[in-house]
Amino acid sequence: MTDKNDYPTLANADLIDAERSLFCDARPVPYEPYPVDFVEKFANWVRANSLWVLAFGTGCGAIELNPLMTSRFDANRYGIQMRPTPRQSCVIVVAGYSSVKTLKRIIRSYEQMQGPKFVLGLGICSLNGGMYWDSYNTIKRIDQYIPIDLYVTGCMPRPEALLAGFIELKDKIKAGQCDGTNRYVKDFDWYKANQKKVIKNWDMPDYNW
Amino acid sequence: MDIWISKIGYYFLNVGIVLVYGLLLGAFIAKTMARVQGRIGIPIYQPFIDILKTFTKRQAISHGIMFNLGPAFRLAGGLGTLAFIPVIYGNEMFSNFSAAGDLLLVMYFIFFGQLGMALGSGESGHPYAAMGIGRGLAQMTAYEVPFTLAVVAIFIQYDTSSITEIVAAQQGSIWNWTLFTNPLAVIAAMIAFLGMAAYPPFDVAMAPNEIPIGPPTEFHSHFLSMMQMNRAIFAGAKLILFMNLFFGGATGLIELVFKTWAIYMVAILVGAAFPRFRTEQAVRFFLGVPMLIGIASVLYIQYWAQ
Amino acid sequence: MIEALKQRLSEHFQLTNLTIKNAGLAFLWVEKHELEMLLRQLRDFEGYTHLSFIIASDHIEKNQFKLTYMLHNYDTKHDLGVHVDISRVNASMHSIHPLWAQAWTYQRELKEMYGIDFPESPRVDEDFCLEGWDDMPPMRRDFDTVKYCEEHFDDRDGRATEENRQTMKVNIYPERGE
């Protein structure tokens, strides 16, 4: 384990004094893979075959998540299921554009999830702004704010595309290429600076445990 | 001394069997539910993968010592329940620590796990968890009434509080089952079982559209995998208990599998077709007709049947 | 029908203009101070009981906001838009939240999107759509959304953004362009 002293505490400078004691100020710590290669590979296989998706419809892409989970496309077959609480889920689907107000909630939900966690960007507008490129309230690149593992592009991507995206994500996890959690911790200050640049009223702790 | 070592060994064997069986049953039930909904549903091995996945999560945030202990209490409740239930009648290996008065212990352990859970999720600090506990315990006290009345009727009927002896009394013919000798008690207990199984209409405690998802909201990683394990063991133990008390027990593995599956299907088929009661509606429901049936079963066995 | 209504209203109010769009829709203009009384009259005596929406549109060249109150009469199946011109400087308007229970939401939106103040309107200062907005109200015509985007959000490398019309002329319909 890494020594905790290597990671100084967070300032939580935007919280008022009374609230500061209520929140944790420890920095997130990167995790190490299992020492034995075989175990790590097995763990990755297990993770890939049990994807719990956070039930958070952040944008219009959420409309195609309903057919995906129901009888027609039935993503349950692949071990994909919806989970209503961020603590227990390991995939967050950023469904399309995210307005600044939603971005704040996405970050909060993402940070509450327990690693290893994966992010799927859905729709062209999460990739580069799409048709909302000149809107004052939608961000253009979600990967500046949270680490993205995979994009499914299109407007609106069909459920089949989404399903193919999930299967691609599975392959990436099995190959051990989805290290978004560690990337987020490593470039923590960069992500935070980007987030704080956009979100004006930052009234939450720097890291939401 | 040797007998105790072998008994403990057999007990762990039982735990393993019931765990695997509970998980498989869970997957099978999920598949049945999916079929009702017109889907294929999860692969049969999915619950095992889910448990392993939650176990191999790398981060785990704790909210305090009680939070850590909550799932442990819950698991202890499940293991304790199983410890005193003979899984297969007439088989030394599968009789566990069944002894005189074990039915009372089992009923206590059913309660114990829930209380431990309440402590744990109470410390998680999530308002939905607290609400879920309130709802869960309220509903539990309600369904315990018809269930306890049914068990009292059984005490009177068989004049014993040992599960092994109750099963023994039901052997011989299908007409010796409690189902036929004391149908009122079985009806009361099966209605209570609907509440115990926490499928709709009695899933207020978890209610994903209301208080997602109640007590386990904040539990994750290995805490969650412990709770998943407990859910499998507890479901298995409860089914075996019901089978023992009301449906003549099992003398072999196949009989066990068939009977428990059939009992579980009752809850599933009701669950697939009903919306959810509100808490006070559920409490009112259990304290109404099911309780009266329970009382009637006690009176029947006390004054008519003998 | 609408002419008769205009007759009746003209007895009490100074209606500055009235345009009849079609059989089911008409617009009339009224002075700022008479608006509340007019709406009350329309609601209570003329049967215009349903408020469809309140909006503003920015007429920056006249230095005015044009407020529109769209009413509907369920008996005559008639829509009536009531226009009020207010000054763009220190824009403020009387609140009509005692008349319709949903009016305060529209007024809250107008305050946020145009900066039109509605004193006494409840919760008018709370955020509606935006959160922590510290720029000019975005729906004003002098707010440049492209400039704001360039300042705040970064483009992905390789994305070329062109002005819409130019793109269409050059890339999509080259043969139909001028």
Add this chain to the structure above:
Amino acid sequence: MNLTHDFSPTPEVDLASGKYVKIWHGPQHPGITGNMSLELTLCGDEIVNCKTHVGYLHRGFEKLMERRTYIQNFPLVCRIAVPEPTFNEYLYSAGIEDLAGIEVPELAKWLRCLNLELMRLGSFLMWLGGASGAFGMSTVYQWTVTHRDYILDLFEEMTGARIYHMYISPGGVRAPLPDGFKDRCLMVMKKVEKLLYEVETTVLNNAVFKKRAIGLGVISSDMVDAYGVTGPNQRAAGYARDTRKDSPYLVYEQLDFDVITATGSDAFDRTIVRYQEMHQCVSLIRQMLDRMPTDGAFHTPTPNVLHWKIPAGETYVKAECTRGEYGYYIETDGSEYVRRVHIRGPSYTHAIAVMEKLVIGANIADVAGLMVSLHTYPPEIER
């Protein structure tokens, strides 16, 4: 009708007393429709105060449309209400045609109407799933969402897209019906009708559903006008008001249908009204398929869209969507750009003012059911 909204936060709410708890119901919450949130103050299980928060989906459409040409707005409008894009397409086109004086060919009117009714049916199916899901019946949710997919298949055949069709363009529609569409459409209608009868048995006749939905969230009849309640919510309160009947647009005058009303005005009656309107949709679609002209022009040529200037003017067009009065206010100033577009969505009042009023005193368990019974879509609130 002096029924004003109660704005005062309940005075006895003292959060420090420990008697009350404040929770955020959404945006990350499966029991909320779309991406919005309710800030609830609870006393035990009872709700004493509620504030709705919207704007999570705000994209500034009205601003974006002011800086795009008329034809460029056309792919933009359907993104405004995600589950029901065609109403936006139709109303935007109708408004533009009204201002520019374009007459739409007869066949296009029928095709538009067919498209709208199919959309209505699909949207209602999605809603029915949500409504039963909110009360804990995931089975019906699975059934109805799947049957909605069959309708999306029809859309795909008709327009080329599942969700955002971009079919009803200014001047008409983009394409005529493909060959054999009528038969396939009738087949889907048969399936949907069969599903509806199953839903009637499992949901509407279900004792538990009745127990929960009857008496939940009653919109009193004087609230209807004071709060601007429209659509099925209003019809469930006993008002026979339907834009399709009152000021008919497209071909509704030639179709045979009645305005469906109920009297209870609670969640159950709203469900019944919507359930019957689904049957009505099926009947309307069948009528249209029978009477529709088979050939003719489906599109009037519009001016060169690159420099299409529309004379100054203003108009308000409206249609009856699944949730109530959906309207477009369009103002032009003679240039190539629109001056102001406002989208009047029925959810605007339903999800904010009405919801805040109805939810007071309700049980926390009923919030999801109540919210769904009002049938709100957040994207049309914040646009």
